[in-house]
Amino acid sequence: MIKRSDLFILALKKLKIRKLRVFFTLVISALGIIIISAGIGLIKGVVNQDILDYFPLPPPDTVIIKGYNLPEKEFGEKPDINKTEDSLIEHYITDEHLKIIKNHKYYKDIIKPVTSYSSLVIDSLLSWSYFASDFCGYPDTFIRHYAGKNYEKYITNANLIPVIINENLVQSIYYPDSNTIEKITDYSKFLGKKVNIIAGDIIKNELYFAIYTRDTSGFFTRIPIDENGWKESTKWIIDRYRYKYDMNILNQTLNLKGVIIGSIPMNSGNIIPLEILKKCGDWIRTRNRLAALNDNALDDLYSYTWAYNEMSNYEVLTEKNKALEYCEYLKKFKITADCREKMKEEKFKRIKDQLKLVKIILYSVSGIVLFFSGMFIWGTIGRVVNDSRREIGVFRAIGATKIDILKIYLTEAGILGMLSSVLGIMFGQLIAFSLSKFILYYLNKEGAEKLPESLYGIDYYGLLILFFASIAISLLAGFQPALKASKLDPVIALKTE
Amino acid sequence: MIEIKDLTKIFILGGEKIIAVDNISLSIPDGSFLIIMGPSGSGKSTLMQIIGGLQTPDKGRVIVNGIDISKLNDRELSGFRNKNIGFIFQNFNLQQSYTALENVEMPLIFSGIPEKERKKRAENLLCEFGMDKRLNHRPAQMSGGEMQRVAIARALVNNSSILLADEPTGNVDRENSIKIINSLREINIRFKVTVIIVTHDYIFKEYADNVINLSNGRINAEKNLYDKKI
Numbered sequence: 001m002i003k004r005s006d007l008f009i010l011a012l013k014k015l016k017i018r019k020l021r022v023f024f025t026l027v028i029s030a031l032g033i034i035i036i037s038a039g040i041g042l043i044k045g046v047v048n049q050d051i052l053d054y055f056p057l058p059p060p061d062t063v064i065i066k067g068y069n070l071p072e073k074e075f076g077e078k079p080d081i082n083k084t085e086d087s088l089i090e091h092y093i094t095d096e097h098l099k100i101i102k103n104h105k106y107y108k109d110i111i112k113p114v115t116s117y118s119s120l121v122i123d124s125l126l127s128w129s130y131f132a133s134d135f136c137g138y139p140d141t142f143i144r145h146y147a148g149k150n151y152e153k154y155i156t157n158a159n160l161i162p163v164i165i166n167e168n169l170v171q172s173i174y175y176p177d178s179n180t181i182e183k184i185t186d187y188s189k190f191l192g193k194k195v196n197i198i199a200g201d202i203i204k205n206e207l208y209f210a211i212y213t214r215d216t217s218g219f220f221t222r223i224p225i226d227e228n229g230w231k232e233s234t235k236w237i238i239d240r241y242r243y244k245y246d247m248n249i250l251n252q253t254l255n256l257k258g259v260i261i262g263s264i265p266m267n268s269g270n271i272i273p274l275e276i277l278k279k280c281g282d283w284i285r286t287r288n289r290l291a292a293l294n295d296n297a298l299d300d301l302y303s304y305t306w307a308y309n310e311m312s313n314y315e316v317l318t319e320k321n322k323a324l325e326y327c328e329y330l331k332k333f334k335i336t337a338d339c340r341e342k343m344k345e346e347k348f349k350r351i352k353d354q355l356k357l358v359k360i361i362l363y364s365v366s367g368i369v370l371f372f373s374g375m376f377i378w379g380t381i382g383r384v385v386n387d388s389r390r391e392i393g394v395f396r397a398i399g400a401t402k403i404d405i406l407k408i409y410l411t412e413a414g415i416l417g418m419l420s421s422v423l424g425i426m427f428g429q430l431i432a433f434s435l436s437k438f439i440l441y442y443l444n445k446e447g448a449e450k451l452p453e454s455l456y457g458i459d460y461y462g463l464l465i466l467f468f469a470s471i472a473i474s475l476l477a478g479f480q481p482a483l484k485a486s487k488l489d490p491v492i493a494l495k496t497e
Numbered sequence: 498m499i500e501i502k503d504l505t506k507i508f509i510l511g512g513e514k515i516i517a518v519d520n521i522s523l524s525i526p527d528g529s530f531l532i533i534m535g536p537s538g539s540g541k542s543t544l545m546q547i548i549g550g551l552q553t554p555d556k557g558r559v560i561v562n563g564i565d566i567s568k569l570n571d572r573e574l575s576g577f578r579n580k581n582i583g584f585i586f587q588n589f590n591l592q593q594s595y596t597a598l599e600n601v602e603m604p605l606i607f608s609g610i611p612e613k614e615r616k617k618r619a620e621n622l623l624c625e626f627g628m629d630k631r632l633n634h635r636p637a638q639m640s641g642g643e644m645q646r647v648a649i650a651r652a653l654v655n656n657s658s659i660l661l662a663d664e665p666t667g668n669v670d671r672e673n674s675i676k677i678i679n680s681l682r683e684i685n686i687r688f689k690v691t692v693i694i695v696t697h698d699y700i701f702k703e704y705a706d707n708v709i710n711l712s713n714g715r716i717n718a719e720k721n722l723y724d725k726k727i
Contacts, residue, residue: 001572006606017594394590397551398651399579399607401572490551494586 002404011411018384022416025380029420030427032369033470037428037463038435039362044457045436047355370470373420374477381413382481392485393493406486413478414471421470425463432456499525499548499659499691504557506543506714517543518554519714525707527658530685531693532701535711541695542663544711548693549582549661550574562658579607583652583690585662585681589644591636591651597623597643598632601650608655622650645677649684660684662694671700678704 002010015022385392392405400408436456506518517540525531533541546552547559550566553574559566566577583604591600601619610618623632626646636644645665652660662681666674682704685692694701702708710717 001609002607003609006609006612010606013594013599390590391592394586394592395603395607396575397549397578397582397584397586398604399575399655401575401607403572404575404607491546494590 001401002407007404007407007411008415011408011415014384014388014408015412015415018387021380021383025376025416026420026423028376029373029416029470029474030424032366032373033421033424033466034428034431035369036362036366036466037425038432039366039428040459040462040466041429041432041456042435043355043359043362044459044462045432045455047352047457366466370473373470374473376477377413377416377474378477378481380416381409381478382484384412385409385481385485388485389488389493389496392488393490393496396488396490397494402486405488406482409482409485410475410478413474413482416478417471417474420474421467424470425467429456429458429463498527498560498562499523500558500560501525501544501548502558502560504544504547504554504559506540506547506552507555516540516714518547520557521714521716522557523709523716525691525693527691528685528689529691530682530704530706531691532705532708533693533695533711534697534699534702534708535717536697539711540714541711543714545661545663545693545695548659549584550578575607579604580655581658583649583655583657583660585645585648585652585660585665587664587667589636589648591644591647593636596633596635597628597639597647597650600636600647601654603651604655619650619654622654623647626650641673642676645680649680653684653688653690657690659691659693662692662696664696665694666696666698666700674698674700 395405395408433456436454439455440452501521501523504518504521504523505516508515508517519540521544533544535541543552547554548561550569554567557567561577561581564577566574569577592603595603598616598619601623602615605615605618620632623629623646626649628643628646628650631639631643631647634643636647639647649660660681665677665681678701681692681694684690694705
């Protein structure tokens with residue numbers, strides 16, 4: 001019985017004899033795989049994009065309702081009135097849904113507008129958000145409004161302070177255990193390179209030029225930073241977190257070189273660009289001025305007490321029957337607690353479905369292309385078998401079994417499949433990469449406002465499937481001629497001219 | 498020792514029954530130089546192919562070195578051919594794209610012999626046949642005599658005990674025919690292998706230990722010199 005390594009060498013030798021035919025077979029088979037491989041690369045590249053950047057979220061005036069005793073998942077569910085305050089939950093709804101909610105007879109009972117702020121009903125709906133963002137300063141909605149489609153990026157976690165040594169990011173501090181350098185790298189990607197870290201309260205229009213950080217006991221500490229204070233601050237940070245640092249870094253002169261344009265509102269966890277913060281601040285200041293016209297206006301809009309009082313307006317679903325009826329009503333309109341999220345998900349789903357359709361089309365074309373590749377390999381192996389009948393006869397006479405002959409020709413088919421697969425995948429990826437560059441270059445030239453970094457991605461899973469599918473098809477295609485070869489009568493084969 | 502008992506092989510061609518080998522019984526001792534002669538269609542090639550395990554008989558038994566090859570399956574029969582039989586074909590049937598060394602190595606590949614040993618054995622044998630300077634030459638770069646030596650080396654490389662030659666002088670002139678017969682006889686004596694030659698060429702008669710003359714699938718007893726010698 002022939003050894004596997006000899007089988008491979010023998011098959012290679014036999015292929016080498018028919019260089020031209022093998023070359024054409026490889027080219028034709030690889031052509032098909034190139035198309036598929038390039039398609040896979042481009043689809044992966046598109047899927048890799050942050051699709052929301054190109055397909056914006058629901059309208060920015062989407063509001064958030066937060067309150068107690070609202071059912072956890074859907075308005076339509078029975079509320080658990082035994083829940084404590086801790087079970088405070090959020091419900092995202094759109095403007096359209098808000099209108100429906102307002103039309104209900106119990107609406108006023110349920111969502112009581114803050115009388116003292118009667119001119120700002122919508123704002124009162126936001127109060128929970130406002131309360132939640134008391135420490136942060138800014139309701140999610142407004143940041144979203146002003147940040148527009150870039151919102152998702154601006155709410156990136158910012159509970160860290162970049163420490164940069166000679167322009168190299170070293171470590172982030174703040175929650176030193178949870179943040180990583182990768183996150184910092186993300187910031188620098190979208191916020192630019194040269195800036196100061198500015199922290200403070202934009203609403204009060206006070207920029208303290210300070211870094212708020214949390215010491216080991218959990219209390220906030222403000223580190224004053226002025227233009228000359230970077231060095232001192234750096235020292236402070238390193239003293240504070242020295243256990244986190246490599247001794248090599250400790251021995252160096254460290255300079256904090258901020259890379260963030262914007263503010264890190266206290267406890268917000270968000271880095272918010274300065275421009276957007278200012279707009280939010282303006283809006284809130286206007287709102288506050290209007291509120292102040294009312295006798296009941298609170299002096300300190302940022303105090304916990306105020307926020308707590310305002311929050312209390314939402315403890316409304318205390319009457320069980322009303323709550324149930326209200327929930328039934330909402331259920332009819334299919335208003336669910338997470339409908340805004342669902343809208344986003346649905347949008348994603350639609351996009352993904354469309355991509356799925358593109359994938360199905362690609363895979364169908366791939367199937368056809370692979371079928372023809374297989375047919376070509378079938379033809380080639382068939383031809384090779386026909387041309388080497390005498391050779392097969394000699395092999396059989398000198399001791400090759402039927403299985404040996406089958407294996408030899410199957411190995412030839414497998415090698416053809418593997419080579420065409422490798423070549424096809426490599427060239428396909430190269431073409432996808434070049435196409436991506438070309439398309440982006442062209443769009444850039446045409447003045448496109450925003451472009452992704454690349455439209456090319458490596459779909460390892462897809463390529464692996466393609467690789468093995470191509471080999472499997474080649475083996476399948478080679479099986480019939482290989483079987484025919486193995487069944488050849490050696491006596492007749494030897495008589496072949 | 499090759500023992501053939503009541504061997505019959507029938508072909509059906511175009512609905513017609515042709516008895517290629519008809520109830521032949523024969524014993525061939527080890528180391529003999531046997532010539533099978535006869536006109537075309539007498540069954541001499543079929544008989545040789547059955548002895549070599551390329552065809553299976555319809556009736557009767559062929560016992561080679563104690564093995565009844567008529568009962569072997571494809572795998573066993575292939576193994577038998579590989580280990581026991583060396584074929585020398587008309588025009589030698591060398592692989593044109595392979596070198597002399599690769600051609601001789603070929604039976605050893607199907608024995609599963611490691612490459613190093615394979616090369617060594619093939620090289621040694623080719624050197625014995627004076628082909629040391631032609632190891633890496635392809636058949637197209639060799640003379641007829643050299644090709645013949647490569648073919649013989651390929652037949653012997655696996656230490657085969659039986660050499661079967663089908664019309665080895667088929668397309669060769671008288672002078673070269675004598676050279677071929679001489680070299681086969683030399684192999685027969687030097688390597689102590691049984692040589693069975695199927696031929697039309699009466700020149701072989703002089704060199705053979707025994708000659709079997711076949712006619713219509715049967716042994717023509719009058720010309721069976723082998724039987725006389727026994």
